[in-house]
Amino acid sequence: MKLPEELLGAAEAYRKELQKKINIGHELIYLSQDDVKRIPVTPAEILDRTEKALIAYSAKKVDMPSKIALHPITDTFFHAMPAYVPEEFAVGLKWGSCYPGNREKYGFPQAQGLIIYSDHLSGLPLAVLDCKYVTEIRTAAVTYTAAKYLAPRDTETFGMIGCGVEGRQHVKNIETVLPNLKTIYIYDIYENAADKLIADYQKNSKAKIVKAASYEELVKSCAVVASATVAAEGYHPVIKDGWISAGQTILLCEGHTLYEDAIFKRADKYIVDSREQVEQFTAYGFYPFGHPPIHAETGEVAAGKAAGREKPEELIIGNNFGMAVEDMFVLRLLFDRALEHNIGVRLPL
Numbered sequence: 001m002k003l004p005e006e007l008l009g010a011a012e013a014y015r016k017e018l019q020k021k022i023n024i025g026h027e028l029i030y031l032s033q034d035d036v037k038r039i040p041v042t043p044a045e046i047l048d049r050t051e052k053a054l055i056a057y058s059a060k061k062v063d064m065p066s067k068i069a070l071h072p073i074t075d076t077f078f079h080a081m082p083a084y085v086p087e088e089f090a091v092g093l094k095w096g097s098c099y100p101g102n103r104e105k106y107g108f109p110q111a112q113g114l115i116i117y118s119d120h121l122s123g124l125p126l127a128v129l130d131c132k133y134v135t136e137i138r139t140a141a142v143t144y145t146a147a148k149y150l151a152p153r154d155t156e157t158f159g160m161i162g163c164g165v166e167g168r169q170h171v172k173n174i175e176t177v178l179p180n181l182k183t184i185y186i187y188d189i190y191e192n193a194a195d196k197l198i199a200d201y202q203k204n205s206k207a208k209i210v211k212a213a214s215y216e217e218l219v220k221s222c223a224v225v226a227s228a229t230v231a232a233e234g235y236h237p238v239i240k241d242g243w244i245s246a247g248q249t250i251l252l253c254e255g256h257t258l259y260e261d262a263i264f265k266r267a268d269k270y271i272v273d274s275r276e277q278v279e280q281f282t283a284y285g286f287y288p289f290g291h292p293p294i295h296a297e298t299g300e301v302a303a304g305k306a307a308g309r310e311k312p313e314e315l316i317i318g319n320n321f322g323m324a325v326e327d328m329f330v331l332r333l334l335f336d337r338a339l340e341h342n343i344g345v346r347l348p349l
Contacts, residue, residue: 001063001086003120004086004087007086007087011089011121015089015119018119021340022126022339024119024122025122025124026348026349027347027349028346028347029126029127029128029335029339029346029347030127030344030347031127031130031344031345032129032344032345035130035343035344035345036129036130036134036334036338039334039338039341040337041333041334041337043141043172046137046138046330046333047141047145047176047177049138049330049333050141050145050329051141053085053325053326053328053330054142054298054302054325054326055303056087056299056325057274057323057325058299059299059303061085061086061087062083062325063084064325066274066276066280067079067080067324073099076098076100077097077098077231078097079095080093080094081093081095081327082094082324083323083324083325083327083328088329090117090328090332091328092115092116092324092328093115093116093324094113094115094131094327095113095116096113098110098230099112100230109164109165110164110230111132111135111165113130113131113135114128114129115127115129115131115134116128125349127335127344129331129344131327132165134327134334135322136165136166137169138329139228139322140169140172142253142320142326143228143251143253144177145177145302146249146271146298147174147251148177149308149309150249150251150271150301150308150309150316151223151224151249152309152312153179155178155223155224155249156223157184157221157222157223158181158224158225159218159219159222159226160184160187160226160227160228161186161215161218161225161226161229161258162187162227162229163186163188163194164193166228166253167186167188167228168200170228171184171186171197171201171209172201172204175205183207183208183210184208184210185210185211185212185221186210187211187212194211195211197209198211215258216239219243220243220245223248224248224249224251225249227251227253227254228253229257229258231254231257231321235288235289236257237259237260239258239259239263241266244315245315246314246315247313248316249317249318250263250267251320252318252319252320253320253322255286255319255321256286256291256319261289263317264292267292267316268314269295269296269308269309269316269317270292270294270295270317270319271294271296271297271301271318271319272298272320272321273297273298277321277323278294278319295307298318298320
């Protein structure tokens with residue numbers, strides 16, 4: 001994927017504007033996680049950028065190879081995630097890891113990593129930044145996008161499995177796309193994580209946040225169920241086929257890790273963020289029984305190129321494993337705002 005000839009003039013003009021704020025080729029901006037969190041952007045802007053990323057990917061308007069994965073220890077991974085978005089003049093690479101044992105062993109969150117963001121006209125680096133918060137906000141926004149098109153607008157119950165960093169972000173803004181929620185159920189194997197989520201977010205939520213006693217209680221109680229846990233190796237399902245009902249919307253961030261295979265095989269619509277990545281992760285062993293026929297990509301549904309929910313009784317599953325184009329769309333906004341507000345540390349090259 002190359003920059004279209006008709007965009008070259010605009011790309012050069014954008015680079016000239018950047019040159020007024022950063023001495024390209026002589027310095028880069030380093031943004032810590034706290035720096036990234038200080039950049040003034042709204043949840044609506046993040047949702048808009050993420051939805052546009054999904055649409056652009058499915059329309060083949062970006063250059064994004066599937067993730068390159070390393071698995072140094074059981075149930076851990078490193079992902080190298082490059083992407084180029086010509087129309088946004090955004091190119092970069094995320095180097096992220098997931099080590100679920102980090103908190104207990106070393107006192108750090110399971111997800112870590114950096115993003116290198118570059119000038120697409122010269123290849124020179126523009127920024128290096130912590131990737132955790134970028135991943136957090138764009139991943140939740142992918143779930144919001146899926147819920148927007150796959151769940152009934154009048155949904156009153158939402159369930160969140162996993163109350164860590166990602167689960168908290170999901171709960172924080174889910175009411176922007178499901179505005180009629182009355183109850184949000186949450187569950188985590190670490191009970192204190194669920195307690196903290198309620199303590200932090202109930203005051204700003206119109207819906208009542210309820211701590212479920214089990215996976216079963218949550219799944220049986222909710223019209224829409226989201227999960228953000230660990231993409232574990234092997235087959236260790238904790239959610240049973242008999243708990244899932246017609247009409248539910250199941251939204252995944254970690255593949256088929258938690259669910260019995262029969263659930264996927266009887267879904268009326270199985271929707272993914274990237275067909276290519278699903279096939280790649282099948283080869284890695286994350287879908288040991290294969291995956292059902294893919295109805296569409298999330299970006300195709302968001303663009304109106306494929307149907308989302310058509311009938312109340314449909315069981316719809318959205319499997320969104322995450323893509324670098326989402327990071328790049330969001331990062332273009334964050335980088336521009338960071339320069340505008342003089343956020344970050346300038347480092348010499």
